Amino acid sequence: MAHRKxxxxxxxxxxxxxxxxxxxxxxSFSYEVSRSGEGAEIKWANPNATYFVNPSGGPLDxxxxxxAAAQTWTDVGSSSFAFAYGGTTTSTSYGVNDKRNTISFGxxxxxxxxxxxxxxxxxxxxxxxxxxxxxxxxxxxxxxxPGGFDVQNACTHELGHSLSLDDLYGPNxxxxxxxxxxxxxEIKKRTLDPDDAAGISYLYPGPDVEYSLAVHVVGQxxxxxxxxxxxxxxxxxxxxxxxxxxxxxxxxxxxxxxGSKNPETVTMNKDKDITATFxxxxxxxxxxxxxxxxxxxxxxxxxxxxxxxxxxxxxxxLPDVGDRGIFVGWSGDLRGSENPTLITVDSDKTISAKFLExxxxxxxxxxxxxxDPDNIDTTQGKPGSFPYGLMEMELETSLAGETARVTIYLPxxxxxxxxxxxxxxxxxxxxxxxxxxxxxxxxxxxxxADRTEITLYITDNGPYDxxxxxxxxxxxxxxxxxxxxxxxxxxxxxxxxxxCFIDALVQ
Amino acid sequence: xxxxxxxxxxxxxxxxxxxxEAAGIMEALTTEKLTRASKMVILGEVEDLKSQWSETGxxxxxxxxxxxxxxxxxxxxxxxxxxxxxxxxxxGIGLKVSDVSPLRKREKVxxxxxxxxxxxxxxxxxxVGRAQGKYTIHENGVARKSGFVVAGERSEIDNNIPLxxxxxxxxxxxxxxxxx
Numbered sequence: 001m002a003h004r005k006x007x008x009x010x011x012x013x014x015x016x017x018x019x020x021x022x023x024x025x026x027x028s029f030s031y032e033v034s035r036s037g038e039g040a041e042i043k044w045a046n047p048n049a050t051y052f053v054n055p056s057g058g059p060l061d062x063x064x065x066x067x068a069a070a071q072t073w074t075d076v077g078s079s080s081f082a083f084a085y086g087g088t089t090t091s092t093s094y095g096v097n098d099k100r101n102t103i104s105f106g107x108x109x110x111x112x113x114x115x116x117x118x119x120x121x122x123x124x125x126x127x128x129x130x131x132x133x134x135x136x137x138x139x140x141x142x143x144x145x146p147g148g149f150d151v152q153n154a155c156t157h158e159l160g161h162s163l164s165l166d167d168l169y170g171p172n173x174x175x176x177x178x179x180x181x182x183x184x185x186e187i188k189k190r191t192l193d194p195d196d197a198a199g200i201s202y203l204y205p206g207p208d209v210e211y212s213l214a215v216h217v218v219g220q221x222x223x224x225x226x227x228x229x230x231x232x233x234x235x236x237x238x239x240x241x242x243x244x245x246x247x248x249x250x251x252x253x254x255x256x257x258x259g260s261k262n263p264e265t266v267t268m269n270k271d272k273d274i275t276a277t278f279x280x281x282x283x284x285x286x287x288x289x290x291x292x293x294x295x296x297x298x299x300x301x302x303x304x305x306x307x308x309x310x311x312x313x314x315x316x317x318l319p320d321v322g323d324r325g326i327f328v329g330w331s332g333d334l335r336g337s338e339n340p341t342l343i344t345v346d347s348d349k350t351i352s353a354k355f356l357e358x359x360x361x362x363x364x365x366x367x368x369x370x371x372d373p374d375n376i377d378t379t380q381g382k383p384g385s386f387p388y389g390l391m392e393m394e395l396e397t398s399l400a401g402e403t404a405r406v407t408i409y410l411p412x413x414x415x416x417x418x419x420x421x422x423x424x425x426x427x428x429x430x431x432x433x434x435x436x437x438x439x440x441x442x443x444x445x446x447x448x449a450d451r452t453e454i455t456l457y458i459t460d461n462g463p464y465d466x467x468x469x470x471x472x473x474x475x476x477x478x479x480x481x482x483x484x485x486x487x488x489x490x491x492x493x494x495x496x497x498x499x500c501f502i503d504a505l506v507q
Numbered sequence: 508x509x510x511x512x513x514x515x516x517x518x519x520x521x522x523x524x525x526x527x528e529a530a531g532i533m534e535a536l537t538t539e540k541l542t543r544a545s546k547m548v549i550l551g552e553v554e555d556l557k558s559q560w561s562e563t564g565x566x567x568x569x570x571x572x573x574x575x576x577x578x579x580x581x582x583x584x585x586x587x588x589x590x591x592x593x594x595x596x597x598x599g600i601g602l603k604v605s606d607v608s609p610l611r612k613r614e615k616v617x618x619x620x621x622x623x624x625x626x627x628x629x630x631x632x633x634x635v636g637r638a639q640g641k642y643t644i645h646e647n648g649v650a651r652k653s654g655f656v657v658a659g660e661r662s663e664i665d666n667n668i669p670l671x672x673x674x675x676x677x678x679x680x681x682x683x684x685x686x687x
Contacts, residue, residue: 034603037596042603095593095604096565112637116605122596161605169653180653 031178031199032166040125042118042164047080047204049101049130049162052089057105057136062151063088065142066103069155072190073163076197081163081204094133101130101162103155108135113182114154116161130162146185153189154182165199202270205234211268213238216255219278220245232268239265242276247306251277281306285348289332292355293318293325293409297340305345314340315353326391328354356408358393363404363473367394381429383421395458400470403443403459413451420445420454422464432456432464536636538665538673542680544635545619547581549573550644550674553614554587558595567602569595570631571610573618579674580681581620589631591623608638608653617642617650617673644670 034042051070055062070083091102095117108115118130132155134140139148160178167180176193201209212231215223221244232238241263242250252260256272266272286303288296297314305311313334317325329337333349343351358365376382395404420432422445430437434444434457443464445456458464458473465473542548555572571590575583593604610616619640620632634640642650650670665673 036601042601095602097600097602112606118603120601120603122599122601128600158605 030195031202032168033199033203034164034166036120036122036125038122040121040123041203042120042125042127043203044081044163045124045126048082048084049127050084050086051101051103051162052086052091054089054091054102054104056090056092058134059140059142059148059151061142062105062140065152066155069152069159069190072156072192073159073200076192076200078197078201078206078209079204080206081200083159094131096131097129099129103132105134105136105140107137108133113138113149114158116158118162118164125164127162127164132158132162144185144187149182149184150187150190153187156192157182157189160196160199163200164203165196205269207233209234211271213266213268213271214273215240216273216275217278218275219251219280220248221250221276221278223274223276234268236268237265238268239263240274240276242278244278244281247281248278249281251279253277283307284345286311286343286345287348287350288313289350289352290315290355291352291412293357294327294353294355296351296353307346309345310342311345312340312342313351313353315355317355326356326358328356328391330354356391356410358391359407359409362397363402363406364396365393365406366396366472367392376423378423378428383429394467395473397460397471397473399460401460402471403457403462404473405455405457407453407455410452410454414447414454415451418451420456437464535664536639538676539680541619541635541640542580542677543684544621545580545640546622547583547620547632548579548618548677548681549575549581549583549588549620550577550579550617550670551575551588551615553610553612553616556595556610556612558597560597566593567595567597567600568593569609573610573616579617579677585630587630588620590618590620591631591633592637606637608641610641615644617644617670639664642670642673 036042053063053066067085070085073079074082086101089100089102091100092104092106093100093102094104094106097119112135114132114134116130116132119128120126121128134151134154140151141148142151144150144153156177165178168176168178169180173179173195175188177189177191177196178199179189182189205211210231210233213225214230215225217223221242224241224243226239226241227236240253240257242253244250250260250262252258253264254275254277256270257264257266257274266274283304283306286298286305288298288303290296294315294317297316299312299314300309313330315327315330317327327337327339329335330341330351330353332351334341334343334351343349393406395406397404422430422432432445434440434442434446437444438457443457443459443462445454447454460471460473461468467473536544551573553571554574556569557571558567558569560566561568568591571592572587573590574587575585590610592607592609594602594607594609596602618632619635621635623631623633639652642652644650648670649667650665650673651667652664665676
């Protein structure tokens with residue numbers, strides 16, 4: 001059966017109030033837990049540890065007092081942890097990771113009255129071994145008399161370290177077993193303060209212990225809990241999934257969970273408050289510019305999109321322009337001539353769609369298409385770039401051998417120096433200027449006075465017609481531009497093949 | 508109200524600072540005892556920490572490289588020295604010793620030191636009195652130590668003391684020691 005999921009939504013104001021209360025008065029400051037250098041809580045993997053006692057050197061009846069100290073921790077009802085007495089030992093091993101927890105009496109240097117060592121795994125924090133030694137340089141007793149230090153009193157404290165509880169020094173910690181000062185004849189550490197019990201219960205919760213999980217939200221979104229409920233058995237894993245409202249994105253977890261992993265799983269080892277923060281999704285603008293007689297369609301429409309939105313852009317030549325409008329390619333933040341195509345809006349972007357208008361005057365224009373200049377490998381005499389790409393046209397004349405006349409209307413006047421270039425399979429790249437090609441009377445290209453129109457003259461079955469059929473001129477014209485590093489060459493004639501290049505005059 | 512919250516926050520921070528280390532129960536060592544037992548007392552900053560297995564392979568030790576900013580007692584031929592103490596983490600295993608207050612990188616400290624032994628070279632030292640021989644110097648100029656449980660009269664030890672006052676006490680003991 002699928003878990004019913006709960007989405008929690010609480011306002012930012014409520015969140016701020018609750019977090020403030022938790023920081024100041026929450027129970028996280030009543031005990032402290034050791035952590036490894038990797039940040040893992042140090043604790044026993046299972047809620048039990050067997051210890052052995054070497055009473056040699058200690059006062060009479062030390063074993064029973066040490067056992068009483070261990071039993072004090074075991075008796076905490078809200079914790080599942082149990083110390084188990086393994087018996088006596090003659091081992092004097094201390095501080096060695098031999099997986100045998102030993103409590104002994106002996107000499108310690110450095111002025112220590114009693115010392116505790118524990119070994120642990122740095123990644124999981126699992127305790128491997130913990131030993132306690134009472135320094136026989138000092139006087140010990142089991143009566144609490146002021147002439148010495150009480151074994152049970154000190155042992156209860158040291159066993160707290162074996163559980164991974166740290167010392168406390170605050171003014172409110174004086175009565176706690178884990179308080180960081182001890183005195184001659186003191187016995188108050190034999191019994192646990194509620195905060196000491198809370199510490200062991202936090203580390204090793206009992207089976208009946210439940211913890212609550214309160215989720216708060218800042219921004220617009222929700223958090224799904226799996227399993228649902230908000231109250232869980234100690235140690236239970238709970239998965240949290242942050243779900244942002246449209247126009248928002250999940251930012252991070254805070255309070256009792258850090259980071260931005262989503263979904264994330266927490267272990268319920270205490271009451272937890274977790275806040276999910278959502279930020280407004282960044283939006284970007286897609287600016288469209290149509291250069292020439294055409295338009296651009298967007299799906300989805302709008303022009304302002306959430307980051308990462310995939311938008312389909314379609315270049316649409318205006319249908320009533322000339323004989324044929326032609327889309328020749330994209331520029332700006334989109335390249336190539338694929339149409340329609342997709343663009344990912346992950347920043348503010350501007351794209352231009354470039355259109356040209358072609359009109360057949362003498363002869364009938366059958367077809368116009370755009371060709372990527374990179375499709376022609378010949379480099380000899382090739383202009384340096386083709387910002388508008390390459391255009392092919394197919395024309396039909398009434399009679400074989402007739403000269404067709406085609407005019408191309410530019411969106412903007414061609415600057416001085418720009419010329420028609422044409423590729424032919426035999427002549428390679430040629431400057432198709434009519435004066436050069438035919439002395440101004442035959443084939444070639446002619447700009448009008450203001451250089452906004454180019455008229456091409458191409459003779460059926462002539463040297464610049466690539467189609468052998470009578471009356472059909474294939475690929476006869478194109479618009480190119482003069483590059484300073486390209487020498488202008490005259491045509492050598494010799495027939496067919498070719499293309500015309502459409503200059504980026506409107507950049 | 509804001510002041511009250513600030514005080515609570517300070518208390519929390521204070522408790523956290525004190526409570527980060529397990530602590531053994533120790534005989535209280537006065538500044539005088541610490542000074543007399545020290546070959547050198549320095550003010551410095553922890554530059555680097557490196558934990559390794561001891562030669563016997565039975566325990567982990569940590570060696571801290573400390574840059575000396577001021578020598579308060581003794582002499583040092585170098586501006587850096589090595590401080591070695593028990594505990595640390597190596598190869599996924601950690602050891603904590605209750606009366607050791609580990610040094611932290613970039614920590615500003617006042618240390619009571621004695622040479623470890625001749626075999627380790629002249630610049631390797633142990634901290635006298637383990638956690639009691641290490642003061643952390645806070646930005647407000649207060650020297651504070653932690654990481655141990657004091658047995659006996661805790662008023663005997665100097666804690667939360669202005670650094671300059673602590674240095675004067677140390678120098679007074681050292682001067683007296685010379686006269687003796």
